[in-house]
Amino acid sequence: xxxxxxxxxxxxxxxxxxxxxxxxxxxxxxxxxxxxxxxxxxxxxxxxxxxxxxxxxxxxxxxxxxxxxxxxxxxxxxxxxxxxxxxxxxxxxxxxxxxxxxxxxxxxxxxxxxxxxxxxxxxxxxxxxxxxxxxxxxxxxxxxxxxxxxxxxxxxxxxxxxxxxxxxxxxxxxxxxxxxxxxxxxxxxxxxxxxxxxxxxxxxxxxxxxxxxxxxxxxxxxxxxxxxxxxxxxxxxxxxxxxxxxxxxxxxxxxxxxxxxxxxxxxxxxxxxxxxxxxxxxxxxxxxxxxxxxxxxxxxxxxxxxxxxxxxxxxxxxxxxxxxxxxxxxxxxxxxxxxxxxxxxxxxxxxxxxxxxxxxxxxxxxxxxxxxxxxxxxxxxxxxxxxxxxxxxxxxxxxxxxxxxxxxxxxxxxxxxxxxxxxxxxxxxxxxxxxxxxxxxxx
Numbered sequence: 001x002x003x004x005x006x007x008x009x010x011x012x013x014x015x016x017x018x019x020x021x022x023x024x025x026x027x028x029x030x031x032x033x034x035x036x037x038x039x040x041x042x043x044x045x046x047x048x049x050x051x052x053x054x055x056x057x058x059x060x061x062x063x064x065x066x067x068x069x070x071x072x073x074x075x076x077x078x079x080x081x082x083x084x085x086x087x088x089x090x091x092x093x094x095x096x097x098x099x100x101x102x103x104x105x106x107x108x109x110x111x112x113x114x115x116x117x118x119x120x121x122x123x124x125x126x127x128x129x130x131x132x133x134x135x136x137x138x139x140x141x142x143x144x145x146x147x148x149x150x151x152x153x154x155x156x157x158x159x160x161x162x163x164x165x166x167x168x169x170x171x172x173x174x175x176x177x178x179x180x181x182x183x184x185x186x187x188x189x190x191x192x193x194x195x196x197x198x199x200x201x202x203x204x205x206x207x208x209x210x211x212x213x214x215x216x217x218x219x220x221x222x223x224x225x226x227x228x229x230x231x232x233x234x235x236x237x238x239x240x241x242x243x244x245x246x247x248x249x250x251x252x253x254x255x256x257x258x259x260x261x262x263x264x265x266x267x268x269x270x271x272x273x274x275x276x277x278x279x280x281x282x283x284x285x286x287x288x289x290x291x292x293x294x295x296x297x298x299x300x301x302x303x304x305x306x307x308x309x310x311x312x313x314x315x316x317x318x319x320x321x322x323x324x325x326x327x328x329x330x331x332x333x334x335x336x337x338x339x340x341x342x343x344x345x346x347x348x349x350x351x352x353x354x355x356x357x358x359x360x361x362x363x364x365x366x367x368x369x370x371x372x373x374x375x376x377x378x379x380x381x382x383x384x385x386x387x388x389x390x391x392x393x394x395x396x397x398x399x400x401x402x403x404x405x406x407x408x409x410x411x412x413x414x415x416x417x418x419x420x421x422x423x424x425x426x427x428x429x430x431x432x433x434x435x436x437x438x439x440x441x442x443x
Contacts, residue, residue: 003033004033004034004035004036004041004042005032005033006033007033007036007041007066007069007070008031008032008033008041008043009033010069011033011062011065011066011069012028012031014065014068014069015028015061015062015065016028018061018065019058019061025142025264025265027050027053027054027057027058027142028054028058029142030045030046030050030142031043031044031045031046031050031054031078032044034079034081036070036074039072039073039074039075040074040075040076040077041066041070041074041075041076041077042076042077042079043062043076043077043078043079044079044080044081045078045079045080045081046080046138046140046142047080047134047138048080050078050142051078051079051080052078054078055078059076059078062076063075063076109176109177110161110164110165110168110176111161114157114158114161114162114165115161115162115165115166116129116132116133116136116162116165116166118158118284119155119158119159119162120273120277120280120281120284120309121277122273122274122276122277122280123271123274123276123277124154124270124271124272124273124274124277125154125155125159125270125271125273125277127268128148128150128155128156128159128268128269128270129159131143131146131266131268132146132148132159132160132162132163132241133166135163135239135241136162136163136166136167137166137170139170139172139206139239141239142266143265143266144234144239144240144265144266145230145234145240145241145242145261145262145264145265145266146239146240146241146242146265146266146268147241147242147243147244147248147262147263147265147266147267147268148160148241148242148243148244148268148270149243149244149245149246149247149248149267149268149269149270150245150269150270150271150272151245151272151308152245152308152310152432152435152436153308153309153310153311153357153436154270154271154272154273154308154309155270155309156211156243156270157211157243158309159243160176160209160210160211160241160243161176161209163207163209163241164176164207164209167206167207167239172206172207173204173205173206173207174205174206174207174208174209175202175205175207175208175209176209176211177209177210177211178210178211178212178215179210179211179212179213179214179215179216180212180215180425180428182210182216182222182226183215183216183219183222184425185198186198186221186222186225186226187222190221195225198225199225199228199229202229202233203232205233205238206238206239207238207239207240207241208229208230208233208238208239208240208241209240209241209242210226210240210241210242210243211242211243212243212244212245213242213243213244213251213254213262214244214245214246214251214254216254216258217251217252217253217254218253220255223254223255223258224255226258227255227257227258227261230258230261231261234261240265242262247267247269248262248263248267249263272308273308273309273312275302275303278302278305278312279298279299279302281309281312281313282298282301282302282312282315282316283298285312285313285316286298286316289316289317289320291316291319291320291323291330292329292330293319293330293335294330294331294332296331296332297330297331297332297334297335300332300335301315301335304335310353310354310357310436311350311353311354313357314350314353314354314356314357314363315353317353317356317362317363317364318349318352318353318363319334319335320364321362321363321364321367322334324364325364349400350437351382351385351386351389351390351433351434351437352366352367352382352386352400352401354433354436354437355378355381355382355385355433356378358429358432358433359374359377359378359381360374361374361375361378365378366378366379366382366401366402367401367402368402369402377416377419379401379412380412380413380415380416380419381416381426381429381430381433382400382401383397383401383409383412383413383416384412384413384416384417384420384430385430385433385434386400386401387413388434389434389437394406394409394410394413395409397409
């Protein structure tokens with residue numbers, strides 16, 4: 001009789017022609033035959049997650065294929081038993097002396113609050129969370145590259161940075177960057193004729209985390225540079241996780257080679273949070289902000305704010321600020337009064353929350369009297385967007401932003417207009433904020 005190993009090798013040969021290459025490499029590539037007794041074939045997989053996915057998605061196909069190979073009706077079970085995993089690869093040698101970036105420098109731009117422990121898991125993001133955790137904890141994970149996509153504020157950046165924190169704790173050489181930052185640094189290297197040095201900065205990585213890849217669309221030279229770095233790292237066994245707002249094939253003006261590479265690994269969509277996930281997130285954030293929100297008020301908030309996680313967080317920040325500034329308690333009436341318009345186009349609060357998040361400035365500081373440059377710029381950005389996107393009068397803007405007078409708002413809008421004329425990067429940032437709020441309002 002043939003061994004379980006031999007039977008499974010034949011089955012894999014047939015399965016390889018019935019599923020996509022990406023699915024085969026991700027889910028079946030590291031599997032093996034364990035045993036075959038009493039009409040049940042046991043397949044070994046490298047993790048619980050892979051076993052569960054195969055059971056849910058490919059059970060019928062695998063059972064049918066095994067029945068054909070064996071010649072008799074065969075059942076199948078997937079278990080965690082990876083005896084074929086290769087020995088750990090040696091760590092890539094550091095190239096710090098040759099101008100590389102140190103591990104500490106590469107990870108200093110990770111947000112300390114974006115960890116796996118603070119990520120709220122629901123049906124909308126469970127697969128994304130599981131795959132991110134797998135690539136973070138298993139240096140030999142087959143989920144490579146991992147591509148996460150979904151609308152603004154759904155938790156893509158959170159998961160990428162959570163991977164970074166986890167990998168850093170394991171002393172792996174991690175670098176997190178955004179497409180916009182990568183582009184700025186590449187353009188600078190071209191101007192300074194240091195493209196080779198820029199490319200070499202990534203050579204020693206064991207993990208690359210790349211956020212918002214859609215912003216490479218149409219930038220042919222930058223895409224080409226990124227593709228070469230991406231391809232080289234992938235060939236050397238570096239773990240790569242990328243995020244975007246759409247599936248790779250739907251990102252317009254993204255090169256075919258890069259699209260193909262991104263699709264060759266694990267592609268996961270993060271959906272907008274369902275009601276249960278929204279309520280769980282609000283409860284966690286309320287506890288974190290040390291404010292008490294009655295259950296009926298939380299339910300009202302979860303039902304009202306349906307756009308994305310970032311809007312939910314902004315709602316809690318706003319409520320927290322109101323509670324501290326007014327000293328009043330939060331109840332359903334307070335939530336209804338303050339947040340009825342959060343998810344609608346007709347209200348300016350959603351823009352203020354989005355500005356606060358983008359500029360990393362608390363809402364209460366934007367509404368308050370702080371005068372440091374960062375806060376003033378965020379405040380002026382909110383004024384500009386309320387004027388441009390909502391058509392508010394200067395008086396209306398003043399009322400939304402802490403009861404400021406007409407002249408103050410006009411001066412702020414003029415100052416920001418002058419800044420925008422000299423700062424195209426700021427204009428792109430404001431456009432993203434406007435797009436984010438617009439998309440959230442339609443969900």
